[in-house]
Amino acid sequence: MKKSFLISIYAILIFITLIIFWIIGTYNKLVKLNENVKTQWSKVENVYQRRIDLIPNLIQTVKGSADFEKKTLTQIVEARSKATSININPNNLNQNQINKFQKAQESLSNSMNKLLLVIENYPSLKSTQNFYEFQNQLEGTENRINVERNRFNDEVNLFNIDRNKFPKIIIANFFTQFKEKGYFKSQKESEKTPIVNFTD
Template sequence: MKKIFLTFIISLLVLSFIIGLWSINVYNNLIKLNEKVNNQWAQVENVYQRRLDLIPNLVNTVKGSSLFENKTLNQVIEARSKASNIQLNSNELNQNEIDKFQKKQENLNHYMGKFLIILENYPNIKSTENFYELQHQLEGTENRINIEKNKFNEEVNNFNTYRSQFPRILLANSFKIFKEKGYLKSIKSNQSITVDFSNFLN
């Protein structure tokens, strides 16, 4: 009887040791994958911030033309302000928070698109060296945003796939830091860009 009990205790200890090693391994892998998501999120924030930093220079360049539509400039400035006011904690990258962030960015995209369409009618502004350089930097930044968003989504996919597999999900759900992450998705806007030149052109 003692032998059976001893065998049971040893088996229990061995099993506990194996589970402990497995848990440590899964935890460490979750930490690595989580850090990759956080690092990539920092890159996403950097490129969005670069765009936010370029917009005031573009607006100031255009403000020099007294004929340019003030309403559009004000819409761009307001959308930029809203986009810059939303800050996400890297530990709270759930889908709801990511969607809020993305909605503000898409709103800014909408007004920037309208702004650039209207500028097509102002060759004197577009031809200035300063505007050309800023527009070129903005285009490069938009490309960079798309690249960094795709990389972020890849890291989120790696994290979510790993953490959601059974039995890892049991351990992951025990820690707030390992909650499922959200993806940066394009939010379809119901706003269409319509430009009416009759209000500000002679």
């Protein structure tokens, strides 16, 4: 009787110990995946910031053309201001926050695309060295944005799949930092990244 009681106690203690180790392992894996998402988010922010930092150079280059439409420049300055005013907490990368960030960035992209279309009417501006250099920087930045967004979505996918598996989801739901993350989505009516081309 005593022996079977002790075996039962030991079995329960072993079971509880295994559960504790499983919880610790699950938590630590979620921490690692969550940190990977936040690291990739900082890379996304970095490439978007690079694009934002290029805009004053673009405006200075374009302002050199005295008859250039001022309304177009005003629109891009306003869009840049809106894009820089959106700050996302990396601990709260839910779909709503990602959509908010993406909407502001798409507004800036649309304004820049309008500006670049207007520039087509200014061949002398297109042929300047400053504009040529800006063209190369902008193309490189747009490519980087696409790459980093895709990498971010990959990290989010790994995190979401892991945290939503049963029974891990039970542990994930106990901690606010392990909420499901949001994805970057394709712009409406756009299946691919816009190609910036200044050549005829």
